[in-house]
Ligand SMILES: NC(=O)C1=CN([C@@H]2O[C@H](COP(=O)(O)OP(=O)(O)OC[C@H]3O[C@@H](n4cnc5c(N)ncnc54)[C@H](OP(=O)(O)O)[C@@H]3O)[C@@H](O)[C@H]2O)C=CC1
Ligand SMILES: CC(=O)[C@@H](O)[C@H](O)COP(=O)(O)O
């Protein structure tokens with residue numbers, strides 16, 4: 001029996017993780033849960049799984065949740081300290097990090113320091129502080145197991161192989177809802193359209209990131225840290241069917257791919273059971289039904305975010321931290337209807353141009369750079 005904590009259990013990945021656990025109750029026990037606004041769902045999850053501890057960010061919401069639960073034995077905690085308490089609970093073996101954004105960084109680092117293995121969905125953590133997180137993981141002998149579908153695919157294709165034999169990693173991208181749009185067409189797209197992903201049903205932030213291709217940019221940086229490869233070894237290919245989740249090319253020119261219908265429960269389950277595999281009832285791939293698989297070059301002229309992410313990774317230091325923070329704020333401004341879709345990349349590019357990169361920092365300095373970027377972008381008039 002594996003004891004797990006789920007950070008962000010009320011979100012898209014969190015709910016699908018709950019689904020995987022529900023189907024495998026003899027394998028997993030939920031020790032900790034966390035949510036933010038959706039305390040109705042968190043209450044239901046607590047009633048069903050009776051975790052030892054649950055966290056929300058806001059103190060008033062924590063009090064409301066505690067009152068709703070009546071005589072529950074689950075301890076209710078709040079704020080960043082609460083999230084860290086869920087991530088570091090003594091009995092926990094594995095922490096699944098599925099909060100959205102940079103808020104996941106400190107709880108992940110504390111969990112690593114507490115020798116908990118990490119099933120990582122929260123890619124922003126590695127984008128903002130990949131070097132620090134991976135170094136801490138090495139120091140504490142902790143595994144960072146990818147949940148992100150592309151990285152799970154690569155991780156699966158790498159089992160039993162040596163990293164020195166890798167030539168290239170090929171990340172597939174759906175192309176998002178605006179694949180093939182011209183710059184003029186992109187000026188007019190709405191929030192509702194940006195949230196309509198052609199293949200995956202995901203949270204709002206990652207859906208917008210997929211639409212700008214920033215999601216793939218973040219994934220390039222995530223891959224760099226997870227698999228210790230250079231930016232030049234990571235290629236992105238548009239594959240609209242989302243059947244091949246990513247590929248690894250070896251130095252003998254052999255290429256391995258991981259495939260399946262788009263269903264996040266598959267990589268989530270693998271991250272929970274790794275290195276083992278469990279039977280499930282998810283739809284089996286029928287290649288004859290799929291018919292054809294197609295591939296295209298990404299259009300970084302219309303979707304500059306992918307190029308900006310590559311450039312940030314090549315510059316290194318604090319640049320990816322700033323890229324991530326600025327992107328989080330700009331996506332939120334777009335979701336609130338305060339800026340247009342095309343302004344996400346335009347403003348981001350200006351911020352990156354002005355940032356004076358810092359090369360050596362600790363986690364507190366990363367959090368300062370993150371905060372400073374957020375304030376800067378909120379106050380800037382471009
Ligand atoms: N969805 C997907 O298919 C995939 C997602 N990912 C990554 O996984 C992460 C989660 O994505 P997804 O599940 O789609 O996102 P959602 O928006 O659906 O869920 C986010 C979760 O985090 C909680 N949360 C939001 N803001 C905060 C905050 N400030 N502090 C603490 N908790 C917070 C939410 O709580 P509440 O809902 O209660 O407000 C919710 O539980 C992201 O990093 C994303 O990039 C990676 C691959 C695929
Ligand atoms: C499910 C998943 O892993 C997402 O990151 C997905 O890949 C997003 O799709 P895009 O390929 O459109 O970014």
Ligand SMILES: [Mn+2]
Pocket residue numbers: 148149150151219
């Ligand atoms: Mn992905």
